[in-house]
Structures are given as structure tokens and as C-alpha cells.
Amino acid sequence: MAYKSHKITLRPTDAQKVWFSQQCGYARFAYNAALADFKDGLKADDFRSFIDLNNRFNQAKKAFDWTKGMDQRAALYAVRNLSEGIQRWKDKLNGFPKFKKRGSRKSYTTDEQSVRVEGKRIKLPKIGWIRMFQELRFQGEIIRVTISRTAHRWFVSIIVDAGTPNTPRDMRGLPVIGVDVGINSLATLDNGTQYENPRPLKRYERKLKREQRKLSRKVFLSNNWYKQKRRVERLHYRIACIRNDAHHKTTTEIVNCARAVGIETLKVTNLLKNQNLAKALSDSALGNFLEKLKTKAEVLGIPIVQAPQFFASSKTCSDCGEKKKDLTLADRQYQCDSCGFIEDRDVNAAINLRNLAVGQTEN
Numbered sequence: 001m002a003y004k005s006h007k008i009t010l011r012p013t014d015a016q017k018v019w020f021s022q023q024c025g026y027a028r029f030a031y032n033a034a035l036a037d038f039k040d041g042l043k044a045d046d047f048r049s050f051i052d053l054n055n056r057f058n059q060a061k062k063a064f065d066w067t068k069g070m071d072q073r074a075a076l077y078a079v080r081n082l083s084e085g086i087q088r089w090k091d092k093l094n095g096f097p098k099f100k101k102r103g104s105r106k107s108y109t110t111d112e113q114s115v116r117v118e119g120k121r122i123k124l125p126k127i128g129w130i131r132m133f134q135e136l137r138f139q140g141e142i143i144r145v146t147i148s149r150t151a152h153r154w155f156v157s158i159i160v161d162a163g164t165p166n167t168p169r170d171m172r173g174l175p176v177i178g179v180d181v182g183i184n185s186l187a188t189l190d191n192g193t194q195y196e197n198p199r200p201l202k203r204y205e206r207k208l209k210r211e212q213r214k215l216s217r218k219v220f221l222s223n224n225w226y227k228q229k230r231r232v233e234r235l236h237y238r239i240a241c242i243r244n245d246a247h248h249k250t251t252t253e254i255v256n257c258a259r260a261v262g263i264e265t266l267k268v269t270n271l272l273k274n275q276n277l278a279k280a281l282s283d284s285a286l287g288n289f290l291e292k293l294k295t296k297a298e299v300l301g302i303p304i305v306q307a308p309q310f311f312a313s314s315k316t317c318s319d320c321g322e323k324k325k326d327l328t329l330a331d332r333q334y335q336c337d338s339c340g341f342i343e344d345r346d347v348n349a350a351i352n353l354r355n356l357a358v359g360q361t362e363n
């Protein structure tokens, strides 16, 4: 049993957005009602467990006609969430639960049998099919889903029981792949395949600066300031999306055609001294990229071999093993002084990482 979670941006219609808001409101209502009930119980010296709180809420809600049309699981999960908060308070891990205010983060959880995912859409209780921007990455039984809102977007987090991989892929025919990550190209494979680095911040840098300058000229907290602030936030969000998309596409392609993967351990500290390089590095988010690669490999049951920190993947000749001392970042070609081997710098590094992975996964 392995629970995996995938958060996907939704593409709801206006009516669906209203429904989501209502369910979030219902969850908050249930949470606050149960919390008030619990406090009353404390005063009356009558401890109420989760089951009590939930039963009492189910009775109390009958006085509110509008709750009938709602997704009842949203309330159940809200009360359960409160109970967990109460338990943490009793265990002295947390303060006493607080009431949820109107402006607090919007979310609700549901798990009805009717939840289904087909391609880029998800079926939710009562409201039906909602379009998603992506397909669900994992296969298996859907355990529960949480709908939430961040900035101006609605998301769904789907928790799937991916199980023990019951249909292991036949990977015998697939190669072991070495992956070198970098700024010039996001990923280079030992077979020479290169994936472009989108560097979205670089692309949007001027626009972002312009919009930020505009923001600084607005009257703080005025309507126009808020409007402009949203514009800046949306731009940041778009930048993150472009980067994220590229990372997902590339990592999926790599794990789908490998039996094992060799990667490096990032050593960025000495590169961060160079300001241009530091900017490019943060724009590439290579650490995130490697994390995604590891997660996906783990789901598919593919071994990932991460080179030790001082493994010289770039400086070592992948043909004869000789180490080059004078390789600089500007050298795009690796040329071995010892055996005369010539290869693209990144491909040479990827071959070294592959060889390391081969050595550790096949005996």
C-alpha cells in the first residue's frame, strides 16, 4: 500500500466555481459548529469524541435547509479534521483549535464512491465532471480528493492508493540512463538526447520588472494597488507553471524509457558566488527537477543511483577514466588529454553517471 498524491489545476466553469465556494463554506460551517459544540461540552464536563461531534452535527444541520443540497462528505471531513486538532491539543502538541474565519484558506475534502477520473477530467459528487489541466499521474484506487483555492485558481489534490506495483513494467529491454542536469540544457542523457531549459524567469524578467515598478508607484493598499498586485502574482504563477510543465514532461519521458537512472548530487554553493549564474540556477530549479525525477522513478519501481557529492561527473573521461583538472564551465567539449576521446561536455558527464548506475544496479 503506497499513497500517492497529485495536485492538479482545475478548469471549472463559473457555476462549478460557485459550487466549490459553497462546499468550502459548508466545510467551514460544519467545523465551526462542531467546535462550538465541543466547547459547550467542555463547559458541561461532557467530553465529545469525533463520533459524538459528528452525530450531533448531523442532527443540528437539519435546522438548516440549505445544507441538504451540499456534499455531506465535506462536513464529515471538516469535523474529522477538527477532531484531529482536538486530539493534538489534548496531547499538548497544539493550541486549542480556533474558529475558521470567512477569509481563511478555502478547501474541502470528499471521498464518495462516485469520484472518478478519466483522462483530463474528474467526476465529483453532485456537481459532475470538472475539466483538469493534466491527467492524473498515478493509477489505483482514489482514496480521497481535496479541492482548494490558491490565489485565483482552483486545484484538486487526488490521493491514490498506488498499491504495491501489481503490474510491474517489463523493463528488460530498456537501457540504464545517465542524466546530467544543467543551465544550458535542462537535462542531457548519455545517449545524446537533450531537453531544453525553458528559463521562464529570463523570458519574463523585463515584463516582471515593469509590472513590479508599476506596483511600487500605486498608492499602497488602494484598489489599483491590489489590481496591480494580482497582475504581478499571476506573472509569478505563470513563470512557475512553465518551469513545472517542462520538469514534468522531461522527467516522465526519462523514467518511461529507463530500467535504472543515474543522477548527480547538485553542488551549487560554489556556483552561487557568480551572480548571473546564481540567477540562472534558481530559474532552472534543478533541485526540484531531480526531486520530481526521483519521485516518479520510485512510483515505477525504477532504481535511482545518485552519485556521491564529490563524484567528478564532468571532469572524468567516460572512456578511460582519466580526470581533467583544467575543465572550465566555458568548455562545451570534453577532450581527453590521455586517450583523445572527444564528446559533448554534458553527454560525457551523463555517460559517467550511467556507468555509475550500471555498476550499482547490475551484478
Ligand SMILES: [Zn+2]
Binding pocket: 317, 318, 319, 320, 321, 322, 336, 337, 338, 339, 340, 341
Ligand atoms: Zn580518456
